[in-house]
Amino acid sequence: MLKLGVVFPQTEIGADPAAVRDYVQTAEGLGYDYLLIYDHVLGANPDRPGGWTGAYTYETSFHEVFVTFGYMAAITQKIELVTGVLILPQRQTALVAKQAAEIDVLSGGRLRLGVGIGWNEVEYAAQGEDFHNRGKRIEEQVTLLRELWTKPLVKFEGEFHNVPDAGLKPMPVQRPIPIWFGGGADAVLRRIAKMGDGWIANSMPFEQLRAQLENLHDYLEQAGRKPKTFGVDVRMSVAKTPQNEWVREANKLRKVNVSHLCVDTMKAGFTSLDQHLDAIKRFKAEVGE
Numbered sequence: 001m002l003k004l005g006v007v008f009p010q011t012e013i014g015a016d017p018a019a020v021r022d023y024v025q026t027a028e029g030l031g032y033d034y035l036l037i038y039d040h041v042l043g044a045n046p047d048r049p050g051g052w053t054g055a056y057t058y059e060t061s062f063h064e065v066f067v068t069f070g071y072m073a074a075i076t077q078k079i080e081l082v083t084g085v086l087i088l089p090q091r092q093t094a095l096v097a098k099q100a101a102e103i104d105v106l107s108g109g110r111l112r113l114g115v116g117i118g119w120n121e122v123e124y125a126a127q128g129e130d131f132h133n134r135g136k137r138i139e140e141q142v143t144l145l146r147e148l149w150t151k152p153l154v155k156f157e158g159e160f161h162n163v164p165d166a167g168l169k170p171m172p173v174q175r176p177i178p179i180w181f182g183g184g185a186d187a188v189l190r191r192i193a194k195m196g197d198g199w200i201a202n203s204m205p206f207e208q209l210r211a212q213l214e215n216l217h218d219y220l221e222q223a224g225r226k227p228k229t230f231g232v233d234v235r236m237s238v239a240k241t242p243q244n245e246w247v248r249e250a251n252k253l254r255k256v257n258v259s260h261l262c263v264d265t266m267k268a269g270f271t272s273l274d275q276h277l278d279a280i281k282r283f284k285a286e287v288g289e
Helices: 017-029 065-075 093-107 121-126 134-150 186-195 206-222 243-255 273-287
Strands: 003-007 034-037 080-087 111-116 154-157 162-166 179-182 198-200 231-237 260-264
Touching: 003 080, 003 273, 017 034, 017 065, 017 273, 034 065, 034 260, 065 080, 065 093, 080 093, 080 179, 080 198, 093 111, 093 134, 111 134, 111 198, 134 154, 134 162, 134 179, 134 186, 179 186, 186 198, 186 206, 206 231, 206 243, 231 243, 243 273, 260 273
Parallel strands: 003 034, 003 260, 034 080, 080 111, 111 179, 179 198, 198 231, 231 260
Antiparallel strands: 154 162
């Protein structure tokens, strides 16, 4: 069965805690399976030397994902909390392990950690991390995260990390917390097949998605894994997909064994929380099984 989620409207919901509460509680009340949240720490000034072509700037609002999930964990009961995706290599790995474990504890085991390498070099520079080796580092980070979530004491010596006989407490409910990867480059698909619990796909036309799924399935089989049991999470934008196409597009995704579908209401011209809520209500009524 296709699980349905909502993309938390990061850039448009504003800073009112009551609006955050109303959104997530409405999504849970409608029966959505999960809530996915985008991640950025800093926005760049578009007038900086060299210019700026990124999708977001310093004027774009982003709630910090772990702090927001701590709040959401306290005001919900069932909905899964998903990072889609956390830019892992710009963060300290042990600290991410601690924060994720805490969210998992506070939510009763409802965290799914989506991770990716990101595109914003400004954020990496501001947090003191190397943008240019991020693909290589993320693999070691994921290995270390799983060690920290499953063993009370960890001795780890890698190329980028050294844990000298230390551990987390409290440990997460899920041991380990599921780690899904974002991105779509061929190297990323190979990495996902090797060490991911699932794939959070970028938004793309269906035929492109199907081609990437075929490649991913080949890599999974090469890794000795079963493609039909591997999770795939796809987003559908209400700004790009008219309501009369929602069911047809969802059925196409079901036929290629997509396991999760997340509705994105941002950039649809909505100017109020009620409009976002109305869209997710209509989507659930149309697409829900």
